[in-house]
Amino acid sequence: MIVAEGKPVEKILEMIAPYKKVLIAGCRGCVTVCLTGGEKEVGILASQIRMARSKDGNALEVLEQTEERQCDAEYNAKFLENVGKVDAIVSLACGIGIQYLGEKYPLTPIYPGVNTLMLGANIDVGRWEERCFACGDCVLDKTGGICPIARCSKSLLNGPCGGSQFGKCEVSAPVKEDIPCGWQLIYDRLSALGQLDKMSEIIPAKNWLRAKGPRTYVREDLTLDRS
Amino acid sequence: MTEQITNIRIGIYLCDCDGKVSKKVDLQKAKTVIQSQAGFDYIRATDVLCGKLEQEKIGAEIDKYSLNRLVIAACVDPFIMRQFLQLADEKGINRYNVEFVDLGAVDSTEAAVAAANNALGKMHLRAEIGYEELAVTPDVLVIGAGSEAAAAATAIAKSQPVVQIDNVGTRVIGLDGFPGAFTVRLLENGQAVKKDFGAIVLALGAVPQYDKSKYGGIELGADILSLSQFINSGKDYAGKKVSFALGMADEDSLLSFAAVLKAALDLKGEGASEVNVLYEDMKVCADGLEQDYELARKKGVNFLKYTGEFQIVRFPSGIAFKYREPFLSDPVKIVADYIVLAEDFVPAAGTLELAEILDIRTGPGGFFQKDNVHFLPIRSNRAGIFFVGSCHGPIHGTDLYNEIEAVLAEVSAFAKGKVSVPSLQPKVDAEKCAVCLTCYRCCPHHAIEIVHGEEYNNMYYSAARMNPLACQRCGVCAAECPGKAIQLPLYSDQEILFEVKQPARIVAYACENSGFLASEFAKTLDPELQKDLQIVEVPCSGKIDIIYLLKALENGADGVMLCVCHKENCKFVWGNDRAEQRKERTQKILNQIGLGERIDFVHVAANQGNQFNTAVKAMAEKIRQSGTNPGKVVK
Structure with a gap:
């Protein structure tokens, strides 16, 4: 499985500073399994950045959507409607998914919400170890x-x-x-x-x-x- | 199975409880306000709702308006709840579709309206709960070789088939399945075999063990015996002086005391010339022990209290105890022909291995079961696996028979080969399930399996499934699920998040086994303190999702509390630890965006109303320092 970790939120806030409305796109593949980019983490990040921007008096509207796999075009097609409503996308998929979703919607800027770390095994809840290069x-x-x-x-x-x-x-x-x-x-x-x-x-x-x-x-x- | 029902028809009843409620609440006004909103199909306010005629009238209204869900706003007590649940049963309304609002606990018309609206909203979001008919294996496996296991096996055999194994000749090497349908892997004369059982009863017993380090290095010998050596010696002690000592190794266990009493009485009967019992604390709190003690005294047994540690001194002519009596200044010497020392009890051989194989937890002294106030004595952390007797700590006499009766009540539920249970275990939305195993690994009760089939609509054709008999409904799985695929009936995310849509200044997520009960007690001590506090009840703190904490704040709360059971005392093993980890992460999330300290994690027991209030004051002070929550999102 591909293992990723969440990016520091200050970095994400910096990336999306110019925008008023963003979509956080989750993936039900590896990043759900490694507890980094599934529907739950999409919800947590959305709530966090909404509050951060409210605090700065610069309200941000955040849409949330999670689909099967961002490394497949057919699943990425399901984001169409929401992509049309926003200024930018933050993807919580692995580096592959982020790019591939971006390719699907070339006119909407896409930003990484995670750092993709390795190909690893899930040793136990909350621990992953690299096994393949x-x-x-x-x-x-x-x-x-x-x-x-x-x-x-x-x-x-x-x-x-x-x-x-x-x-x-x-x-x-x-x-x-x-x-x-x-x-x-x-x-x-x-x-x-x-x-x-x-x-x-x-x-x-x-x-x-x-x-x-x-x-x-x-x-x-x-x-x-x-x- | 749970299904979303589309045709929801709600009746709401407001009761004045014979004028009690209208002292604080304008009931007619409350009714008018609720009536002005949508969200129900029938509403009525009345003076006394719990009378027989009223019940008949409501029954007729349920039919007339085709109501299938009820909100009862009254001064709620167990009598009223039972009455309405009975009415619901009679009218074919699922009892999980009846929600109570305690008007006795609100102190204004606005609060009454808010509470009623909250109940109405939740009634709309509640999934329908069905019943599941399950085939179960009546056979029970009793593990243990001693008298305790035999007594348990004999009692259970009256209601259903029993297999008893000693775990030596035939031993357990593995366990699969769920209560009602366990498959036990056994090694039988060197052959691996599988057998099906509905329930497992562990009755390995405890064994006495003399540990000289507990007696200052005293070695056993011809005239110094351990209690079990003495009992098995078969010698004639007529005309001899025998002294027993309790309390140094056995922690004054009832079992040792009972054995010593019996031995002392027997000795007197056999004509021993002197019988002394040295004790530190007298333990007689079991059936018959006090009578035996009185009888022993009447027959001339001497009971001598010592303090600190005693010594054994040897003379040319014999041996003696030397000890300090609490009220005498000089040490006392008691000469004896034989000295008998009570031993420690330790778990029977194989206890730890069996615990590992069955994933049953062990606690103090290596006996089965953790030292946790919420665990019932006979229940393990896995449904369908029970303890009887000294394998979970030395027990004595009638306690054993009480335990056997309690276990019998549990296992006999399977005697008929089928059971019907409400389908209250969490439900998995297969489309969202990534089959990641997080729930499977986090479940404290081994209640989850991964199932496969065409009907599971995802790319794996697989999903997690919670077993209705093994699941204890803590909701840890739902809170851990990274795909938000799991919902716990009656406590779905929708229902809980609905409660914090417009939160109070402080939201306290409270475990129904501790924090929630403490909050109710606390309210009687200082009702003013809870003015700005909203309690959201959860079945276990392990159900408190990070998103619950964040949403309360996002929706405008200034602070959030998690009121959880004391450490090591979670009813669901590690729910409170998971909650603590989530609290840590949530506080980090807030720190990253500069929202300050806004979360408190409070260990509180049900009876700690004062501590609860102290914690609320501390939270109020914390948010006074952090200021109004600047992260509130205005919608």
């Missing part, structure tokens, strides 16, 4: 099903490095939380699987071109000729 060249077969790109701070393909201490990564300290050493995790998993020999296999340098955008993915067997 979308590098385009998966090596999980060689690493016991644990991704060295996403989970090693240096994305080393042949680890661990000297900064692995007692199972933790040396970069832990500045970010306060203990980060497990990705390569320790790989070692432990391979050990449990009886595949430790894979540790001595040198993984050759990756084709990082596949990790660099702009990327497009086309399946000729599926594309429709709409002419």
